[in-house]
Amino acid sequence: MTRDLRRMMMAGNYEESKLYKLRHSAAHVMAQAVLEKFPEGKVAIGPPVEDGFYYDFDLPRPLTPEDLEEVESRMREIIKNDSEFVREKVSAEEARQIFADQPYKLELIQGLEEGDVDEHGNPVEEKPDITIYKSDAFVDLCRGPHLESTGKIHPKAIKLMNVAGAYWRGDEHNPMLQRIYGTAWLSPKELKQYLWRLEEAKKRDHRKLGRELDLFSVSDDVGAGLILWHPRGAMIRYIAERFWEDEHVKHGYDFVYTPHIGKAKLWQTSGHLDFFAENMYAPIEIEDQQYYLKPMNCPFHVQIYKSDIRSYRDLPMRYAEKGTVYRYERSGVLHGLMRVRGLTQDDAHHFCAPSQMPKEIDFVLTFSLNILRAFGFSDIKAYLSTRPEKAAGELERWDRAEAALEDTLKRLALPYEVDAGGGAFYGPKIDLKVNDALGREWQLSTIQFDFNLPDRFDMTYIEEDGQPHRPYMIHRALLGSMERFFGTLIEHYGGAFPIWLSPVQAVIIPIADRHVEYAANIADQLKDAGLRVELDDRNDRMNAKIRDAEKQKVPFMLVVGDREMEENAVDIRRRSGERLGSMMVDDFLALALQEVEDKVVG
RNA sequence: GCCGAUGUAGCUCAAUGGUAGAGCAAUCGCCUUGUAAGUGAUAGGUUAUGGGUUCGAUUCCCAUCAUCGGCUCCA
Missing domain, CATH: 3.40.50.800 (Anticodon-binding domain)
Structure with a gap:
């Protein structure tokens, strides 16, 4: 299940809505049409998603755009038949007979029978009933709900969008299925509006505007995911960074600068070679020593902290750096400025005494919100991620940190959601996401506690009692990365930047x-x-x-x-x-x- | 990385088993202009790269690279 859908389901009652039933029903109609064309085809699952629905198939050959057109016209005929959706509760045995030649369904039935996972493979509490839905010439294992009949789908308010590969149950070790995405709305007018929205998004695509406005490019000769900032893009970045710097100086940050590579031992101590190795590039050998290109800035900042004895009187300390890091991203995930291999994080690390922690959280959140708002993002939402099963650091520290994070969110009256167990192993975090002019959500800031590095690097400060104590460490990226932030900025404004940021005013x-x-x-x-x-x-x-x-x-x-x-x-x-x-x-x-x-x- | 599609001039796109064209942009003229395209001419391409099939490949096949839509993974 996508995060978006989960959010929607938590936020409202999408699952009870007519739109949800409509899309779910459209998915069934589509599956029928596809199976008529490929009688030997196997079906997987077909749920509603944001703006539409999909259905996954295992078919003898790849689908073409012409196939989609054909399927879509056939769907209209099925809709015209106006056949009733009939729900039936069946036993696992009956279900197995009905879907005897449908291996994916059999796997689902087994899951339902054992009662521990839902159709997406997510764990569930209660053992569900096994139900099937019949409509026209199609039967599907399905928990519903559906519309009364296929005729309730408006034939001119559906459209098949595209085909894409998708792993069975979202696991890359499983077979790759063909997923057809469709969209469905209550009326043709709504469909039209949705398509208009897609057009509008296309016009704002930062990759397109990046070329048209001569802001940045990517060169095959340099490498994928490595951004070349052209003069106009660089001017925007320069203005943004200058503002960023001024604000940081005004608010008690110290700037630091650190190198791009560091010795293997550093990354061993920090744990990156254990936990982040798959995102790191191969080591560089210098005089028999191995060095790694940095994927994060934290170990360097920790070294600066550790370069001297720290007193409680020095705290809180705030080190900020626009640090350029390199991360290996799999080729298929690269995307314009949004997902790249070389990026500059607007990073900061806060070190504070436990007693200062709530105040520090308050500060960093308020500060972040003010900066984001200055860039014109006023619709901001927070996501609080709490302790996962496997976690570093004592429970007590987790509890205190989580409480402080949530207190601040409440005090700032920021809309937020809790992602229980969604934190990193090293600490809980708050992510800030902004909605842009088209209502699309983008993640920018992340504010993360780190209980891991202070231990690993044995960081201390001297308390009033004259004894060394462990400081709290907060990792913060405010704009996230300059690349992604720039991409978001381009899309938010559709290239029409506010005058203070416009490269040519x-x-x-x-x-x-x-x-x-x-x-x-x-x-x-x-x-x-x-x-x-x-x-x-x-x-x-x-x-x-x-x-x-x-x-x-x-x-x-x-x-x-x-x-x-x-x-x-x-x-x-x-x-x-x-x-x-x-x-x-x-x-x-x-x-x-x-x-x-x-x-x-x- | 995986599935599918794509890769032709700076950009957007045509065309073809017999060495490629348009519009815009560019360059050079003419026009001297009043709130979203004045006009003429010129130049521009080893058809992503490397192999293969063929008398001949830009076209067919394979590999690589890159891009796009997804999946998986994340600033």
Whole structure:
């Protein structure tokens, strides 16, 4: 089951909704249509998911887009038959007979009979009834619920989307099945809206905008998952980092810088070679010593902490670094800026005394929220992950840390969900996720306790009692990684960054050649005042220049012609198309600088 | 990594078992322009890479690399 679906089910009553039944029913209709085409095909499971449904099949050959069209038309015929969904409770034995030639179903029946897992292979408490649903010429092992009949599905509100591989029961050791994804809605209008939303998401795709706006690229010759930041992308990053740095200095962080490689022994002590080895690159041998490219910054920060005796008077200590780390990611998971092999984490490690811990949590959460909001993310949700079965550190520390995390979430009135047992083995954590302009969720921040490293590195500080004590360590990535954050930023704004972040804040557009000199003057004035300005002195019509600036999503276009030259003015157009009319240069400057200062979105 | 698809000019895409074309972008002209594309010309490709089949491969086959949609795994 996907995390999204689980969340939805926890949040609302999707499972009881008509939409859920509709999608579940559509999945059955699709399975019937597929089996008619491939009578020897085997079916696995077909649940509703966010925005639609899928069904997994084991078929003799790969499906093609033409197959999907065929299946979809056949589905419409089945819907037209308007056959009733009939539920029947059966014994395990009966079920085995019905699905005698369906090995995946037999496996499911066994699970149901033993009563310890559901159809996804997840553990369940109660032993479920075994039920089947019949509709038209199809019988499925299914717990329901369904619509009354296939005819309740609107034939024009369904659409098959794509085929994808999926492991049986989500386990990569199991056979790979073919999964058909479909979408289904109550009305054609809703389907249309959904498809529009997909189109909209496509337009905002950071990979597409990254090319169009000349922000970044990936080169085959450099390597997959390794990002090349172009000047405009780098400018945005520079502005974002400068803001980030200023805020950190204001809020009691110390900056540190650490190398990109470290000796094998360090990674042994930290446990990375035990727990993170599959994400680390092969060692580099230097003078018979093995060094590893760093996948995380923590061991280095711990070494700085340990470079001296620390007193309780020094705590809390906050080390921050935008540390570039390298992680091996399997080739199939790379995705634009969102999943890469070389990334810069905006990392920090907090070290504090146990008594300071609740306050420190409060601080780091508040600080993180403020930064995220400054970047225009106001819809933020927290996920609290608690102690898993196998955990390092004493129970008491876990309990205190979890309580502190949850207290802070409550105090800040932040919407949150608890993922019981979802913490890392070394400590509980809070992840912050933001919803973007299209309502899509992205993970950015993570705030993690670490009970492991202080022990492994035997970190101490001297308490009032003169004795060494173990400090608490909190690991925090606020924006996450500069790469993923940038990707999220691009998609959130669809490339139309707020003016404070825009790589080019204004383009000066002279109407004819005789205005170029005046335009260049204006450009210089604005640049001197700190605005990022470009002069478009190409031998082109004004309309074409405006079009180009619009496509580049430049916040302001300053048109200058005869009238403006006479009045020492500029004519202002926003990228929204809004005309602000003719203004004195100084007035425009004041307006623009104010919007930069206020981090105005728009 | 796995399943499937894709890889042709900077970008978006055509075409073909007999050595490739369009639009946009680029370059050079002409036009001197008033709020989203003025106009003409030119240039641009060992068809991702490496093998194989063939008289001949960009086209068919295999491998590799990369990208896309998923699965699995995660900032």
